[in-house]
Amino acid sequence: MVYTCHWGLVGAGEISELFLQDLLTVPxxxxxxxxxxxPVAVAARSLDRAKTFIASHVPDLKDSIKAYGSYAEIVADSTIDVIYIGTTQSTHYEVALLALRAGKNVLCEKPFTINSKQAEHLALxxxxxNVFLMEAVWTRFFPLTIEFEKLIHKDMVIGPIRRVFTDFSVCCPADPSFRLYNLEAGGGALLDLGLYALMWMFLTCYKHPENHRSNPDVVKAVSLKSPLNVDESTAITTLWSKPKILCVSTCSLMMDSPSECVVRVQGDKGDVIIPIHGSRPEKIIINLTGEESKTLNFPIPGQGLFWEADAVARDIRDGKKVDDHYPIQDSILSMQIMDEVRRQNDFKFPDALEFVEDY
Structure with a gap:
């Protein structure tokens, strides 16, 4: 029997549009x-904006998808199984808190929050x-990503892993009106782009069978700040002891990632490479010493957001409150590492964004 998950979307921006279209893709x-x-409802800051979003992107469903002009209204809708939060990252904490307190299951876009204390509060x-909560790091649920983990950990195609390089960079004009250069909007390379570079580090090092989801022994980072006070380029080095792996993760708003390689995992027998893009990869390249290079292709029949939606639907169907593949504790640790990177580089957001309620 097919389980149908009923979604309420909060936010009327580009990511919500992409998520909506993928929800409607035939499974x-x-x-x-x-x-x-x-999808049963969409909420925006105004009723007109919500109605326009529905009429523009799913005109055939404009009479069946409800429009709400406030977030409080959508979290009170009893027909919704799960709330998807696609607002700007500066509002994730407050919107997720509203939904959770209303007793709603929540899938919140990345970056999950501004800091780890906010993430810990949401988890609590x-x-x-007794509701479901997960950060929407869509790439973690790609068939490619699952195969990547199998290749390097279970199959050990490159033998023991020794060194890892990950990068996610997108060249963006230094425009103060653009959210990534806007400190008040939680901008900068780290939270928005660096999260992907760290994701591949997590999959390789943190989730290594010998590591047992232990924290890195060392986190060292350097950042270059733009005149607009956001981090424009950041490099993070992590050292792991179980087993001994050195990982360098970088992100930048000043240049694009090298197209031929955004992830390189080096082992005794060769390396595994993922070409651009690190958020929506479609190829894995395996280079083994003395052998011809092998390319594995993973075409995506849509944007690719539906795989995380499928995982959430199964979790809710099965009564789970945390996803086995990407538990909320992993999101908290990711935020803790980014907190440490910001601390080392004296990078702070305005107090209003860093605010955490007492708990």
Whole structure:
């Protein structure tokens, strides 16, 4: 029997549009037969904006998808199984807190919060309310990503891992009106782009079978700040002892990632490479010493956001409050590492963004 998950979308920006379109993609096109999705409501800061969003992007469904002019209204809708938060990152904490306190399951876009204390608070409220909570790091649920983990950990195609390089960089004009250069909007390379570079580090080092999800022994970072006071380029070195792996993760708003390689995992037998883009990869390249290079292709029948939605639907169907593949504790640790990177480089957001309620 197919389980249909009913979604409420908060936010009327580009990411919400992409998520909505992927929810409407026929599951069978990606080989999924056990879950389906139904968007039932969209909320924006105004009713007109919500109505315009629905009419513009899904005109055929404008009479079946409800429009709300406030976030409080959508979290009170009893027909919704899970709330998807696609607002700007500066508002993730307050919107997620509103939804969780209303007893709603939540999938919140990345970066999950501004700092780790906010993430810890959300996890605590979710546990108290006995509801599901997950950060929407979509790439973690790609078939490619799951195969990547299998290749390097279970199959050990390159033998013991020794060194890892990850990068996620996008050249952006230094425009103060653009959110990534806007400190008040939680801008900078680290939270928005660096999260992807850290994701591949997590998959390789943190999730290594010998590491048992232990924290890195060393985190060292350097950042270049723009005149607009956001980090423009950041390099993070992590050292792991179980097993001994050195990882360098970089992100930048000043240049693009090298197209031929955004992830390189080096082992005794060769390396595994992922070409651009690190957020939506479609190829894995395996280079083994003395052998011809091998390329594995993973076409994406849509944007690729539906795989995380499928995972959430299964979790809610099965009564889970935390996803096994990407538990909320992993999001908290990711935020803790980014907090440490910011601390080492004296990079602070305005107090209003860093604010955490007492708990």
């Amino acid at each position: 069978a096109t990606r080989g999924v037969t056990d879950v389906a999705h139904k 409220v979710a546990k108290e309310k």
